[in-house]
Amino acid sequence: MLLEIKNVCKKYGKKEILKDINLSLPSGKIIGLLGKNGSGKTTLIKLINGLLSLDKGEILIDGNKVGVESKKIISYLPERNYLNVHKSVKDIIDYFGDFYENFDKDKAYKLLDNLDIKVGDKLSTMSKGMREKVELALVMSRKAKLYILDEPMGGVDPATRDYILDTILNNFNEGASILMSTHMISDIERVLDEVIFINDGKITRYDEADKLRKNSGKSIDEIFREDFKC
Amino acid sequence: MLGKVLKYDLKALCRYLVPLYAVIFGLGIMTKLLSFFEKVSIINIILGLMIVALIFAVTFSFVLTGIFNIKHYLDNLFKDEGYLTHTLPVKRGTLLLSKVLASFITIVITFLVVIISLLIAFYQKGLFSDIIDLFNLDLGGLEFYKFMIYMMVYGLIGYLTTVLMVYASIAIGYSKNSNKLVSSVVWALIFYFGIEFLYLGVLGIVMFINPSFIASLEAESFLMIDLLNFFTIFMIFTCLLGLIFYYISYRFMDKKLNLE
Amino acid sequence: MFSNDSPIYLQLFQKLALDIVTGKYKAGEKIPSVRELSSIYKVNPNTVQKALNELEGVDLIYTERTNGKFVTSNKKKIDSYLQKMAKDKTVFYLNDMKNLGYSYKEIISIIERIK
Numbered sequence: 001m002l003l004e005i006k007n008v009c010k011k012y013g014k015k016e017i018l019k020d021i022n023l024s025l026p027s028g029k030i031i032g033l034l035g036k037n038g039s040g041k042t043t044l045i046k047l048i049n050g051l052l053s054l055d056k057g058e059i060l061i062d063g064n065k066v067g068v069e070s071k072k073i074i075s076y077l078p079e080r081n082y083l084n085v086h087k088s089v090k091d092i093i094d095y096f097g098d099f100y101e102n103f104d105k106d107k108a109y110k111l112l113d114n115l116d117i118k119v120g121d122k123l124s125t126m127s128k129g130m131r132e133k134v135e136l137a138l139v140m141s142r143k144a145k146l147y148i149l150d151e152p153m154g155g156v157d158p159a160t161r162d163y164i165l166d167t168i169l170n171n172f173n174e175g176a177s178i179l180m181s182t183h184m185i186s187d188i189e190r191v192l193d194e195v196i197f198i199n200d201g202k203i204t205r206y207d208e209a210d211k212l213r214k215n216s217g218k219s220i221d222e223i224f225r226e227d228f229k230c
Numbered sequence: 231m232l233g234k235v236l237k238y239d240l241k242a243l244c245r246y247l248v249p250l251y252a253v254i255f256g257l258g259i260m261t262k263l264l265s266f267f268e269k270v271s272i273i274n275i276i277l278g279l280m281i282v283a284l285i286f287a288v289t290f291s292f293v294l295t296g297i298f299n300i301k302h303y304l305d306n307l308f309k310d311e312g313y314l315t316h317t318l319p320v321k322r323g324t325l326l327l328s329k330v331l332a333s334f335i336t337i338v339i340t341f342l343v344v345i346i347s348l349l350i351a352f353y354q355k356g357l358f359s360d361i362i363d364l365f366n367l368d369l370g371g372l373e374f375y376k377f378m379i380y381m382m383v384y385g386l387i388g389y390l391t392t393v394l395m396v397y398a399s400i401a402i403g404y405s406k407n408s409n410k411l412v413s414s415v416v417w418a419l420i421f422y423f424g425i426e427f428l429y430l431g432v433l434g435i436v437m438f439i440n441p442s443f444i445a446s447l448e449a450e451s452f453l454m455i456d457l458l459n460f461f462t463i464f465m466i467f468t469c470l471l472g473l474i475f476y477y478i479s480y481r482f483m484d485k486k487l488n489l490e
Numbered sequence: 491m492f493s494n495d496s497p498i499y500l501q502l503f504q505k506l507a508l509d510i511v512t513g514k515y516k517a518g519e520k521i522p523s524v525r526e527l528s529s530i531y532k533v534n535p536n537t538v539q540k541a542l543n544e545l546e547g548v549d550l551i552y553t554e555r556t557n558g559k560f561v562t563s564n565k566k567k568i569d570s571y572l573q574k575m576a577k578d579k580t581v582f583y584l585n586d587m588k589n590l591g592y593s594y595k596e597i598i599s600i601i602e603r604i605k
Contacts, residue, residue: 013407046489049317050316050487051316052488053487053488068319068321069319071318071319071320076317080310080313082310082311083314084242084311086245099318099320
C-alpha cells in the first residue's frame with residue numbers, strides 16, 4: 001500500500017478533529033477525499049505532510065513514517081497560496097529544482113509557458129487565480145509517487161477548473177496516486193477512481209466511484225448529499 | 231542540504247539587509263564628502279546631522295539584523311511559507327541550524343559593514359597607526375586588542391543566545407492552537423526574566439565561592455585577566471543557555487509543529 | 491460529455507464502441523493511447539483502461555504488445571457488434587413503448603407515420 005493511515009486521532013485543544021481514522025490507499029489511483037468544510041480533510045492532509053503533529057496512531061507513506069523520505073515522494077499542493085510572493089517564477093523553479101530530485105524543470109517551464117507566464121514575473125504581480133495555476137504547475141512537474149492536492153478547484157472560475165483538471169490528468173506521473181480533497185464534488189467526480197467520504201472527523205465511506213454509481217444509479221454528488229443532507 | 235537551505239535563507243535575508251547596508255554605506259560616504267566642505271557653515275550643520283544619523287544607523291543596525299533574522303525565521307517556518315519549507319525533503323534540524331548560521335553570518339557582515347562605513351566617514355591620515363597604538367595599549371596586564379577580541383566573542387555569543395531565545399519562544403508560541411503571537415511574546419518575557427534571575431544566581435554563586443573577588447577588582451593589584459576570568463563564567467553560562475534554547479526550538483518544531 | 495450517475499467507464503466504452511461501428515476508428519486502425527483518450531474525454535486513465543478492457547472483451551479491439559491498441563481487422567466482428575447495438579436499442583425502445591401500453595401494430599404504425 002502506498003499510504004497507510006492507522007488509528008489516527010487529532011485534537012485541537014478539546015475539540016476532536018479526527019477520530020480514529022484508518023485508510024489504506026493503493027498506487028495508481030485518483031482518489032477523492034470528499035467532505036464538507038470543517039470535516040477534517042485538511043487536517044488529515046496536513047498530518048500526512050508533517051505540518052501538524054500526530055496525537056495518536058501511525059501514518060506510513062510507501063512504508064516510511066512522515067519525514068525526509070516521505071517528503072521526497074509526496075508532491076503537495078496546500079489549500080492556500082504559500083509561495084513567497086517576492087520571488088520570481090525563475091527563483092521558485094530553481095528552488096524546487098534544488099530541493100526536489102524528482103522535479104522536472106523543463107516540464108515546469110513548458111507548463112508555465114502555456115500559461116503565458118514569463119520566467120521573470122514576480123508572483124506579487126499575479127492574480128490569486130494565476131498564482132494557483134503556477135503552484136499547480138510546479139506541483140505537477142514533480143515525478144512523485146503521491147500527489148496530494150488540497151482543494152485544487154477552490155474558488156476558481158469554470159474555465160480555470162477545466163485547465164486545472166486537464167493539467168492534473170495530463171501530468172501526473174504514471175503509476176502514481178493522486179489524493180484530491182474537495183467539497184465541490186460534481187466538478188471532479190468523473191476523474192475519480194475511488195472516493196473517501198469524511199464527515200465530522202470520521203471516514204464514512206471508502207469505495208470505487210463506478211461501483212457506487214452502479215449500485216445506486218446515482219452520481220457521487222447525489223450520494224454525498226443524501227449521506228450528509230446538506 | 232544544509233548548504234542549499236543556508237543559501238536560500240541568506241538570499242531571503244538580503245532583501246532586508248541590502249537596503250540597510252546601503253543606508254549605512256550611504257551615510258558613511260556622505261559624511262566623508264561633506265567633511266571636505268565643513269568650512270561652509272550650512273554644510274557643517276548638515277554634516278553634524280549626517281554624523282548623528284550615521285551613529286544612529288550604526289547602533290540600530292545590530293538590533294535590526296536580529297529583527298530581520300527573527301522575522302525570516304517566523305515567516306519561513308511558521309507562516310504560510312512554512313507549508314513549503316516543512317515539506318522539503320530536509321531534516322528539521324537542518325532547517326533550524328541554517329537559521330542559526332544565517333544569524334551568525336549576517337551579524338558578522340553587519341559588523342564589517344559598520345566598521346568599513348565608519349572608516350570611510352572618519353578616515354584621516356595616521357588613523358591606522360593610532361588604532362594600532364591603541365590596540366597595543368596595556369590594560370591592566372592585558373593588551374587592548376586581546377580584550378577587544380574577548381568582548382567581541384562574548385558579544386557574539388550573547389547576541390546568538392538572545393536570537394535563539396526568541397526562536398524558542400516562537401517555536402513554543404506557534405505550537406499553540408490560538409493566540410500564537412501573544413504566547414510567543416509571553417514566553418520571550420518568561421525566558422528573559424528567567425535568564426536575568428539565573429545570572430543573579432550565578433553571580434551569587436561566584437561571590438559565595440570567592441568572597442574576596444569584588445574587593446580584588448578595586449585593589450591596586452587589579453589585573454584585567456581576573457576580570458576576564460570572571461566574565462568567562464558568564465560566557466560559558468550564556469553558551470549553555472543558547473544550547474538549551476536551540477534544543478527547545480528543535481523539539482517544538484519537530485514534535486509540536488502546528489501550521490494552520 | 492458523461493453523466494455522473496452511471497459508471498463512467500461504461501459510458502466511455504459505449505462511446506468508443508459507437509465510434510468503431512460507425513467507422514470513426516476504421517478496422518485495423520490504431521486507436522489513441524490511454525493518455526490521449528484520457529486527455530480527450532477528460533477522464534482518469536484508469537477509467538480509459540477499464541473501457542478499453544471492455545472493448546477488448548467484446549473483441550472490438552486488440553492489443554499489440556508494444557505498439558498499442560488497434561481496432562479489430564475482422565469486419566464481421568464489427569458488423570455483428572453494430573447489429574447487436576441496433577438490436578439492444580430496439581429492444582429497449584420496444585420495452586418502453588410496451589410500458590406505455592402500445593401494441594406491436596400500433597408501434598409499427600407510429601414508425602411508419604414518422605418516417
